Amino acid sequence: MGRNMAVKRVNAFVLKVDPVRENSQLVNIFSFEYGRLKTLLKAGRQSAARRARSIEQLSEYEILIYFRETSELHLISQFSIIKDFHRIREMRYGLFHSIAIIEHILKLMPLNEPSEKIYNLLKKSLIAIEGGCDARVVYLLFRLYLLKHLGLLPQTEVCTSCSRKLSQDAYYVPYKGGLVCAECFNGEENGSIFMKSSMALVKLLRSLSSLSLNGGFEARIGDELLRDANRLLDFHISYHLDVQLKSTEFLRF
Numbered sequence: 001m002g003r004n005m006a007v008k009r010v011n012a013f014v015l016k017v018d019p020v021r022e023n024s025q026l027v028n029i030f031s032f033e034y035g036r037l038k039t040l041l042k043a044g045r046q047s048a049a050r051r052a053r054s055i056e057q058l059s060e061y062e063i064l065i066y067f068r069e070t071s072e073l074h075l076i077s078q079f080s081i082i083k084d085f086h087r088i089r090e091m092r093y094g095l096f097h098s099i100a101i102i103e104h105i106l107k108l109m110p111l112n113e114p115s116e117k118i119y120n121l122l123k124k125s126l127i128a129i130e131g132g133c134d135a136r137v138v139y140l141l142f143r144l145y146l147l148k149h150l151g152l153l154p155q156t157e158v159c160t161s162c163s164r165k166l167s168q169d170a171y172y173v174p175y176k177g178g179l180v181c182a183e184c185f186n187g188e189e190n191g192s193i194f195m196k197s198s199m200a201l202v203k204l205l206r207s208l209s210s211l212s213l214n215g216g217f218e219a220r221i222g223d224e225l226l227r228d229a230n231r232l233l234d235f236h237i238s239y240h241l242d243v244q245l246k247s248t249e250f251l252r253f
């Protein structure tokens with residue numbers, strides 16, 4: 001170990017594992033103590049048996065890391081499992097939504113910024129899915145809470161053009177950052193995308209956005225409302241965060 005390294009123990013979720021040369025793996029993690037980190041797991045002289053117990057996406061581990069001062073890529077020295085969410089891996093629907101949740105952390109949380117709230121939110125969300133809550137509801141709530149944490153919730157209280165309180169069907173217009181009332185909406189403005197939003201959807205987003213950053217995972221929401229709410233957030237995230245999420249494509253339901 002060189003002088004420029006510090007060894008630290010962290011609790012972390014594995015967000016993504018990519019094989020790199022010489023049987024090593026690039027492992028993106030979200031740690032409780034330091035936020036999102038890029039790490040390298042070297043194959044070294046591990047036995048075949050040890051390699052078989054390799055580090056897995058979605059699971060939570062205790063990891064011993066050599067932090068390098070001169071690089072963004074830190075080194076994994078040892079790891080041991082805390083929770084493997086093995087029941088989620090047997091749920092087709094639950095697994096897709098869990099992977100989608102993980103992808104949001106990977107693409108929306110900045111490097112090296114710890115957040116106890118978001119770490120706990122991630123853990124609670126996965127536990128809720130594993131425990132049999134509707135994965136679509138958990139996914140929707142997770143995204144709203146994450147957007148709230150990032151200060152990027154869509155505006156659902158008032159019309160973003162005339163500031164009047166919304167009281168009937170409205171239109172979600174991404175470049176306005178929220179909803180526009182029927183009177184202010186003048187068709188496909190500048191050819192931009194928009195989405196007609198029922199008052200039921202507006203009310204749902206409003207009430208969910210006002211919840212504190214945990215719980216509510218047992219809520220029951222109708223299929224159509226759920227689909228529309230998640231679709232609106234897909235628009236919102238891809239427009240405002242300039243991020244394309246692979247998971248939103250395979251979750252068209």
Ligand SMILES: [Zn+2]
Nearest residue numbers: 159162181184
């Ligand atoms: Zn208006």
